[in-house]
Every structure is written in structure tokens, then in C-alpha cells.
Amino acid sequence: MAGYSRALLPLCACFRGDDPGRTDWTALLALANHTLTTPSLAVFVRSQLATIPADVAAYVRELHERNAIRNDRLNAQLEEAVLSLNRVGITPVLVKGTATLATSPLSDRALRLMSDLDLVVGPNEIAAAMKALAAIGYSIDYESDRRHTKKWYADLKRSQDVGTIDLHEAFPGQPFYDQTPDELRLHLQPIRLGGASALVPSPELQALMLVVHDQFQDYDYWTGCIDLRHLLDLKAIFAAPGGFRWELLETMTSSAIARNAFETQLLLLTTLFDVQFPVRHRRRMPKLRAWRQLYQARFPAVRYLLLPMGLLDLRRHRARPGPAGSGGAKKRWFPKVSTFLFLLSLSRRYRAGKL
Numbered sequence: 249m250a251g252y253s254r255a256l257l258p259l260c261a262c263f264r265g266d267d268p269g270r271t272d273w274t275a276l277l278a279l280a281n282h283t284l285t286t287p288s289l290a291v292f293v294r295s296q297l298a299t300i301p302a303d304v305a306a307y308v309r310e311l312h313e314r315n316a317i318r319n320d321r322l323n324a325q326l327e328e329a330v331l332s333l334n335r336v337g338i339t340p341v342l343v344k345g346t347a348t349l350a351t352s353p354l355s356d357r358a359l360r361l362m363s364d365l366d367l368v369v370g371p372n373e374i375a376a377a378m379k380a381l382a383a384i385g386y387s388i389d390y391e392s393d394r395r396h397t398k399k400w401y402a403d404l405k406r407s408q409d410v411g412t413i414d415l416h417e418a419f420p421g422q423p424f425y426d427q428t429p430d431e432l433r434l435h436l437q438p439i440r441l442g443g444a445s446a447l448v449p450s451p452e453l454q455a456l457m458l459v460v461h462d463q464f465q466d467y468d469y470w471t472g473c474i475d476l477r478h479l480l481d482l483k484a485i486f487a488a489p490g491g492f493r494w495e496l497l498e499t500m501t502s503s504a505i506a507r508n509a510f511e512t513q514l515l516l517l518t519t520l521f522d523v524q525f526p527v528r529h530r531r532r533m534p535k536l537r538a539w540r541q542l543y544q545a546r547f548p549a550v551r552y553l554l555l556p557m558g559l560l561d562l563r564r565h566r567a568r569p570g571p572a573g574s575g576g577a578k579k580r581w582f583p584k585v586s587t588f589l590f591l592l593s594l595s596r597r598y599r600a601g602k603l
Contacts, residue, residue, distance in 0.1 A: 282601075389403040424503050519538065
């Protein structure tokens with residue numbers, strides 16, 4: 249990571265449509281590959297073809313074309329899976345990148361690199377959903393153990409597919425929402441996938457899901473990692489026609505730590521992509537966290553020294569509503585040794601897409 253961290257700002261300049269200046273294109277492409285954003289450079293390549301080295305343009309075009317083929321196959325796979333669920337009375341919710349795949353214009357479908365398809369069904373629909381997907385050839389690659397985790401999910405695979413299906417029984421980061429699952433369903437919108445029917449989150453709920461997933465389920469809030477691909481997803485959500493209803497987002501979560509996480513992502517979008525928002529950044533914690541994420545992304549060697557900064561909000565995290573914040577855990581200011589060692593090992597681990 250240290251070898252190409254200097255390419256972060258030039259890469260983000262490309263995503264803004266700006267000239268990156270004299271840059272190390274090998275390092276820039278290496279960073280784009282690591283962050284799974286290389287196909288997204290196709291827009292920049294088309295607009296700046298005369299100023300880009302020919303081999304760089306050819307490489308980006310090749311990956312974009314291959315990703316177009318792959319995402320077309322994922323889209324066909326998604327339609328088949330959703331149709332099989334519809335036949336047993338289930339209308340799944342498409343979340344994260346799957347919602348983006350299903351709703352993007354055909355011309356933009358190849359800009360996003362995807363690894364799997366995320367579907368959410370109700371807890372009482374799991375058995376029927378698993379049976380319906382098994383009927384079209386899916387088998388379990390991994391299934392979470394309810395004895396060790398409260399969140400159930402299963403990874404389903406078929407040999408002929410280019411990606412797995414991740415089947416969930418709850419929205420990502422459910423404990424961070426103020427609303428019940430039934431209330432959150434009021435923020436879902438119906439879509440058609442050929443002959444199949446599905447639901448997708450509103451832009452506000454989709455944005456909140458992306459932030460909560462990265463910051464807490466992937467532990468980026470504690471380790472200080474940046475997911476550049478999901479920042480580009482947020483950028484696209486905020487720029488979509490119809491606008492973004494900030495006041496609606498306020499009703500979905502009152503958790504101070506979730507709002508800190510969301511505002512941190514907004515600050516990163518402003519710094520890296522010059523995205524402006526009609527909201528003022530008043531909190532100190534998001535500013536401190538955004539500084540930390542940018543600093544350690546550019547100077548990876550300091551990430552271990554900055555790890556304790558990730559624990560500044562630990563007490564607030566433990567005090568949030570729900571089982572994790574109940575009892576004596578609210579009074580704990582410092583993490584358990586096992587928690588700190590886990591976060592330390594996570595900081596050292598290579599994770600595709602994380603910077």
C-alpha cells in the first residue's frame with residue numbers, strides 16, 4: 249500500500265474529471281485496482297483521451313469492457329434469482345451494490361466493479377427463499393451460525409455464475425436505525441427486473457446503509473480505512489436526479505455515532521471529490537476522523553500509531569440503544585485487550601477495496 253499511496257489525490261482528480269498533472273500512472277492504476285475502482289476511470293478516459301498515455305487508456309478500456317460483460321451476467325443472474333423468489337411469494341430487497349446494478353442506466357452499468365449480489369428477505373421467508381434458490385441450482389457456500397452471531401446470512405453459489413448471492417434477513421447495520429424493519433420498509437421503492445419484481449432502498453436509506461456497512465460492519469470507523477468505491481457510490485447517490493432529502497435522513501437515525509460516521513464520509517467526499525453539501529459540518533469528531541483517514545491513507549506507516557484515535561468514540565458506541573449498549577458495558581471507556589488486538593490485526597491485514 250505504501251508504494252502507491254501517493255497516487256490517492258491524482259486518482260481522485262481523475263474521478264472529478266480534472267487533469268491529475270504529472271503523475272505516476274503505474275501507481276495510479278495500482279491504487280485503482282486495489283480500491284476496485286478501475287472501471288470507473290472509463291468516464292475520465294473518454295473525456296481526456298488526448299492527454300492520457302495510450303497504454304493507460306487501453307488498459308482502462310479493456311477492464312471496462314470486461315466488467316460490462318461481467319455485470320451483464322450478474323444482472324441476468326439477479327433477474328433469475330429474483331424471479332424464483334417471486335414465484336414463492338417473496339419480493340426481495342436489493343441492497344448496496346446490487347441496488348446500484350439494478351437501477352443504473354445501461355450506459356453506467358459497467359462503471360462499478362461488483363463481487364456479489366446482496367438480497368434481503370424477511371426472517372419468516374428464509375426457509376422458502378433458500379428452497380427456491382436451491383431449486384435453480386444454488387448451494388450453500390457459507391452460512392452464519394446463530395449460536396455465535398445474531399445476524400443471519402448465507403452465501404450461495406453456482407458453478408456457472410460470476411458472483412455469489414449473499415442472502416440476508418435484515419438490513420445492513422439494523423441496530424443503528426431508529427426505525428423498525430416495518431418502518432424502514434416505507435422507504436423502499438418497487439422496481440422491475442425484466443419479468444421479476446424487487447424492492448430497492450430510497451436514496452436516503454441506501455446512503456445510510458453504505459455508511460453503516462463500511463464504518464461499523466467493516467470496522468472502518470475504528471481502523472480508519474477508506475472505501476473509495478463506496479465513496480463513489482455515495483457521490484452518485486447525492487448527484488442523482490430528484491435530489492437528496494436530508495431531513496428524511498435525520499429521521500432514520502438519532503445515534504450520535506452513526507451521525508458522526510455519516511458526516512465523516514461527507515467530509516471525505518468534499519475533500520477528495522469537491523462535492524458540496526447543503527449541511528454544515530459542526531462536529532469535532534468527524535473532522536478529526538476524516539483527517540485521520542486521509543493522513544493514514546497517504547502515509548500508511550502511521551496507521552498503527554493512529555489506531556488509538558479510533559477508540560475515542562468507543563464509550564458512545566457501547567452506550568447506543570440495543571443489547572450491545574446495555575448493562576455495565578456503558579461505563580467502559582477502553583476496549584478489551586481482545587478487541588484492541590483484533591483491530592490491530594485488521595489494520596495489518598490486506599483487504600481488497602480498503603485504503
